Amino acid sequence: MCTVCGCADTPRFEGAVKEKLPFGHVDAGKGQGHSHDHPHHDHGHPHGHDHHHDHAQGHHHGPDHHHYGTGAAGVSVPGLTQARLIEVETSILSKNDALAQGNRRVLKALQVLALNLVSSPGSGKTTLLCETIKALGDAPLAVIEGDQQTSADADRIRQTGARAIQINTGKGCHLDAHMVGHAIDNLALAPQSYLFIENVGNLVCPAAFDLGEDAKVAILSVTEGEDKPLKYPDMFTAAQVAILNKLDLAPHTDADLAAYEANLLRVNPGLTIFRLSARTGEGMAAWLDWLRGRLADKRVQR
Amino acid sequence: MHEMSLAEGIRQIVIDQARAYGFARVKSLRLEIGRFAGVEKPALEFAFDVVMRGSPAEGAALEMLDLPGRARCFDCMKLVEIDDRLDPCPLCGSGKLLPEGGDEMRIKDMEVI
Numbered sequence: 023m024c025t026v027c028g029c030a031d032t033p034r035f036e037g038a039v040k041e042k043l044p045f046g047h048v049d050a051g052k053g054q055g056h057s058h059d060h061p062h063h064d065h066g067h068p069h070g071h072d073h074h075h076d077h078a079q080g081h082h083h084g085p086d087h088h089h090y091g092t093g094a095a096g097v098s099v100p101g102l103t104q105a106r107l108i109e110v111e112t113s114i115l116s117k118n119d120a121l122a123q124g125n126r127r128v129l130k131a132l133q134v135l136a137l138n139l140v141s142s143p144g145s146g147k148t149t150l151l152c153e154t155i156k157a158l159g160d161a162p163l164a165v166i167e168g169d170q171q172t173s174a175d176a177d178r179i180r181q182t183g184a185r186a187i188q189i190n191t192g193k194g195c196h197l198d199a200h201m202v203g204h205a206i207d208n209l210a211l212a213p214q215s216y217l218f219i220e221n222v223g224n225l226v227c228p229a230a231f232d233l234g235e236d237a238k239v240a241i242l243s244v245t246e247g248e249d250k251p252l253k254y255p256d257m258f259t260a261a262q263v264a265i266l267n268k269l270d271l272a273p274h275t276d277a278d279l280a281a282y283e284a285n286l287l288r289v290n291p292g293l294t295i296f297r298l299s300a301r302t303g304e305g306m307a308a309w310l311d312w313l314r315g316r317l318a319d320k321r322v323q324r
Numbered sequence: 325m326h327e328m329s330l331a332e333g334i335r336q337i338v339i340d341q342a343r344a345y346g347f348a349r350v351k352s353l354r355l356e357i358g359r360f361a362g363v364e365k366p367a368l369e370f371a372f373d374v375v376m377r378g379s380p381a382e383g384a385a386l387e388m389l390d391l392p393g394r395a396r397c398f399d400c401m402k403l404v405e406i407d408d409r410l411d412p413c414p415l416c417g418s419g420k421l422l423p424e425g426g427d428e429m430r431i432k433d434m435e436v437i
Contacts, residue, residue: 291421
C-alpha cells in the first residue's frame, strides 16, 4: 500500500485451510483481543475507539482524553455545532499495532518463537529457511511466506516437509499484522514450536509493521555492499538479529566482512550478528544454537 | 515509505472517531511525525488528499509537526538529540547511538464540526 512502491491490493492466501478464508474469519482469539475489521464491508458493530499508545517511547496518558469545549465558543453545548478540538493522540499504525499485540498474545500462550525474516529480494532468505528447517530436524515449526505473487517459496518450504502458508500481497510491499493473524489461525501452531515469517523482500516498508513477532531477523548477503546497513538504517534498527549470508561467496568478491559488521553495529549497536553460508552450512551452528536458546527462553517466560 | 498505508490508517481512525463522537467533518488535522519515522511528507500529503475522499476528513487541512530524534549514546550513556540516525553523539563524538525516540507517527488532534 505504498504510494512510493504503489501497492493497495487485498492479499491472497494460498495453502490455508480452504474454509471461507480469509474473509469468513471467525475470531479464534476470543478474549485475546484479536478482532478484525474488514476493510470491504461495514459490519456495523460499535467500535471502541482504539487508543493505543506507544509506551515503549515513554509516552504515558490516562485513558481516552477527548477534550470538549475548546472550540471557538469556549464551551460545549449539546446540540449546538461548533468547531471543536479532539485530542486524538493515537498512533497512525495503532490498528496494526493492536492486531500485532493480539498475535503476540496468541503466540505467547503457545510458547511459540516467532521470527520475522526481512531482507532485500535475493539475499537468500528462502534457502536459509530451508536449510534451517532441515537442520532443526523434528522440532515442530511452521512457515508464513510473504510474496507479491506466486507460491514458489511456500512450495520450496513444503518440500522440506514443513507446513507453510503463502500470502500473496498483490501489490503490497509488506506483510501486516492482519494478514499474519489470519495465517496463524489457519496454521494451528503446535505449542513450543517455531514460526518463521518470511516477509516480502523489501528493506524499507516491513520495518514499520509489527506482526507480533519476537524479533526481526535482517538478512544481508555479502554481495550486497558493505554500506547497505547505512543506506537502509530503518530496517537494521528495527531488527534484533542480522545474518550475513552467502559467506561462501566472500572470497570471490571484494567483500569486507569487518566493514559489514561495523556498519551494522553503527546503525544498531544492539544487533546480534551471525556470519554464515546457508549453502555450505558454514556458521549455521551458531544460528541454530541461538534459535534453540530463544525457544527455550519462551518456556521459561511462561 | 508506505504513505498510502499511513493515510489508510488515518482514515480509519477518523471514521472511528466520527462514529464515537458524532461529528460530520474534520476541518484540520495535526500529525506528529518523528524525525526517524521514515515518512516522506510530500508523499503523505498527496496520499492524504486522495485517501480522505468520501470520509469526514475530505478536504481537511493537514499539518505535520516534527518530533525530534533522540538516541542513547553507548559511550557516554547520555540521551541526546540528533537530526539523522547516523549522526555522531553531539557530546562525545561516539558513533554508537541507539535511537530511543523519533519514530512516532501519530494523530495529535483534529478540529471537527
